[in-house]
Amino acid sequence: MHFFPWGFWLLCVACSSARGDSGSKAKSCTEVRQFYATKGFSLHGVPQAEISGEHLRICPQGYTCCTSEMEENFAKKSQSEFEDMMTEASRSAQVTLTSQYKNFDGYFQDLLNKSEKALYDTFPSAYGELYSQNIKLFKDLYSELRRYYRGSNINLEEALNEFWTRLLERLFKLMNPQYHITDEYLDCMVKHSEQHKPFGEVPRDLKLKATRAFIAVRSYVQGLSVGSDVVKKVSQVSLSYECTRAIMKLVYCPYCRGMASVKPCNNYCHNVMKGCLANQADLDTEWRNLIDSMLLVADRFDGPSNVDTVIGTIHTRIAEAISNMQENRESITAKVFQGCGNPKISTKASSGEDKKRRGKAVTDDKSSGLGLEKLVSDAKGKLRDIKDYWVALPSTLCNEKITSGSVNEDKCWNGMAKGRYLPEVMGDGLANQINNPEVEVDITKPDMTIRQQIMQLKIMTNRLRNAYNGNDVDFQDASDDISGSGSGDGCLDEVCGKRLSKNPSTRQPEVHAIPNQSGRGVKGASSKFLPSSFLIFLSVAVIATQYLRR
Numbered sequence: 001m002h003f004f005p006w007g008f009w010l011l012c013v014a015c016s017s018a019r020g021d022s023g024s025k026a027k028s029c030t031e032v033r034q035f036y037a038t039k040g041f042s043l044h045g046v047p048q049a050e051i052s053g054e055h056l057r058i059c060p061q062g063y064t065c066c067t068s069e070m071e072e073n074f075a076k077k078s079q080s081e082f083e084d085m086m087t088e089a090s091r092s093a094q095v096t097l098t099s100q101y102k103n104f105d106g107y108f109q110d111l112l113n114k115s116e117k118a119l120y121d122t123f124p125s126a127y128g129e130l131y132s133q134n135i136k137l138f139k140d141l142y143s144e145l146r147r148y149y150r151g152s153n154i155n156l157e158e159a160l161n162e163f164w165t166r167l168l169e170r171l172f173k174l175m176n177p178q179y180h181i182t183d184e185y186l187d188c189m190v191k192h193s194e195q196h197k198p199f200g201e202v203p204r205d206l207k208l209k210a211t212r213a214f215i216a217v218r219s220y221v222q223g224l225s226v227g228s229d230v231v232k233k234v235s236q237v238s239l240s241y242e243c244t245r246a247i248m249k250l251v252y253c254p255y256c257r258g259m260a261s262v263k264p265c266n267n268y269c270h271n272v273m274k275g276c277l278a279n280q281a282d283l284d285t286e287w288r289n290l291i292d293s294m295l296l297v298a299d300r301f302d303g304p305s306n307v308d309t310v311i312g313t314i315h316t317r318i319a320e321a322i323s324n325m326q327e328n329r330e331s332i333t334a335k336v337f338q339g340c341g342n343p344k345i346s347t348k349a350s351s352g353e354d355k356k357r358r359g360k361a362v363t364d365d366k367s368s369g370l371g372l373e374k375l376v377s378d379a380k381g382k383l384r385d386i387k388d389y390w391v392a393l394p395s396t397l398c399n400e401k402i403t404s405g406s407v408n409e410d411k412c413w414n415g416m417a418k419g420r421y422l423p424e425v426m427g428d429g430l431a432n433q434i435n436n437p438e439v440e441v442d443i444t445k446p447d448m449t450i451r452q453q454i455m456q457l458k459i460m461t462n463r464l465r466n467a468y469n470g471n472d473v474d475f476q477d478a479s480d481d482i483s484g485s486g487s488g489d490g491c492l493d494e495v496c497g498k499r500l501s502k503n504p505s506t507r508q509p510e511v512h513a514i515p516n517q518s519g520r521g522v523k524g525a526s527s528k529f530l531p532s533s534f535l536i537f538l539s540v541a542v543i544a545t546q547y548l549r550r
Contacts, residue, residue, distance in 0.1 A: 029065035273394035275439025
């Protein structure tokens with residue numbers, strides 16, 4: 001291990017700079033004045049030629065073209081320009097995620113809408129009274145499916161079970177209009193339905209496939225929304241005082257030294273950006289976990305439980321179930337009578353509507369899935385493109401427009417003069433900035449906003465991993481997440497509650513807010529967030545304590 005004599009290097013650079021300036025005290029500041037004017041500042045008080053720089057607080061105090069006011073104006077300008085650069089850099093990631101969100105959300109909603117429309121178009125002629133008297137039953141089913149997809153407090157399995165129960169009761173009454181069937185008799189019939197399976201295997205099969213499909217699509221679009229929301233919130237994190245000074249020195253001090261055409265050294269720029277964006281770089285691990293989990297869930301959209309087939313043909317499965325019961329009505333009725341007894345004869349005359357309108361609904365189920373396949377393929381490519389977004393930010397910002405690149409390492413601005421930049425480039429993340437030569441970074445004080453977003457990423461990743469396995473997700477206590485293992489376990493959307501369900505969709509999920517583009521959650525859920533917010537605050541405090549102990 002060796003130590004580079006940085007003090008000696010800085011002294012040599014200063015001496016070299018002084019020697020270079022010894023014969024040019026009256027060097028013109030024309031270029032600097034012109035540049036200063038283009039930034040919208042008044043030229044009043046701006047020197048025509050270089051002056052002594054003892055008054056400077058950020059730039060090196062050699063001969064200079066800048067007054068104290070100019071230095072201050074340049075500092076403010078550099079801050080606003082850097083914030084604009086950050087906004088622009090984040091916009092590409094946000095556009096990727098929000099456009100994918102809109103594409104997938106629109107596609108899934110369209111699948112459901114088409115299925116519902118097909119039911120309304122085909123069922124009237126096929127099922128007569130069964131449809132006309134029970135329109136609300138079918139509408140309620142699709143409404144529940146949409147509400148579940150949007151994140152409402154709904155147990156999908158229970159909603160499907162309720163639909164089949166109500167449908168069975170009403171179909172049985174229509175099939176046996178000559179009998180007076182009471183509510184108590186229907187309760188008995190429902191209890192025996194598991195044995196005689198009036199709808200065949202359709203309810204069980206649809207419940208299994210639909211819950212997996214809806215869990216996958218819901219978690220996926222939530223992942224896109226959470227990712228976009230994280231990028232937006234982090235891009236709004238304000239710069240530290242030390243960062244503002246470092247950026248000013250990087251960008252505008254060359255002008256103050258009369259070197260308007262000299263760009264900053266590439267490695268110098270990287271050290272400044274790595275120091276300024278140290279907290280942002282700490283998002284990298286959980287961001288990658290989120291992207292990887294979303295790629296896995298996207299794979300669930302294809303295969304035997306194809307989302308196109310499952311969601312787009314719900315109406316077909318309902319028709320299949322009804323037809324199964326109609327075709328086996330005699331045997332089913334006999335089994336019900338055997339188990340529940342013979343109901344009383346009704347005094348009302350039979351309309352015979354059921355006999356006249358018994359048949360199968362003809363539906364068009366030609367869903368190739370090519371649309372979804374293309375969506376998934378495009379999404380995977382774009383998600384991979386932003387996988388290294390946070391650690392790539394310094395390179396993104398230190399582009400050729402800002403720096404001299406790697407070809408002019410001896411003719412660039414190194415922070416003191418025109419020459420090679422010697423310090424090594426720091427690593428990524430807060431902990432690696434302890435010896436950053438350009439930005440003073442307190443590694444014991446992580447940014448709380450960014451720590452909260454790291455937690456959000458861990459929570460969403462946990463939900464996606466469960467969705468990949470077909471599990472509906474309740475919320476896990478945040479205290480399980482403070483081990484520092486980076487496992488991606490946690491709770492979502494500033495809410496922490498019950499633990500994960502161990503069986504697919506067998507328990508009712510907690511009320512939770514889906515982060516949307518505006519950063520707001522589900523209306524009416526805020527009252528349940530207070531204890532969870534405290535847990536998140538506690539978790540952040542523990543993380544901060546870990547840094548202090550270092």
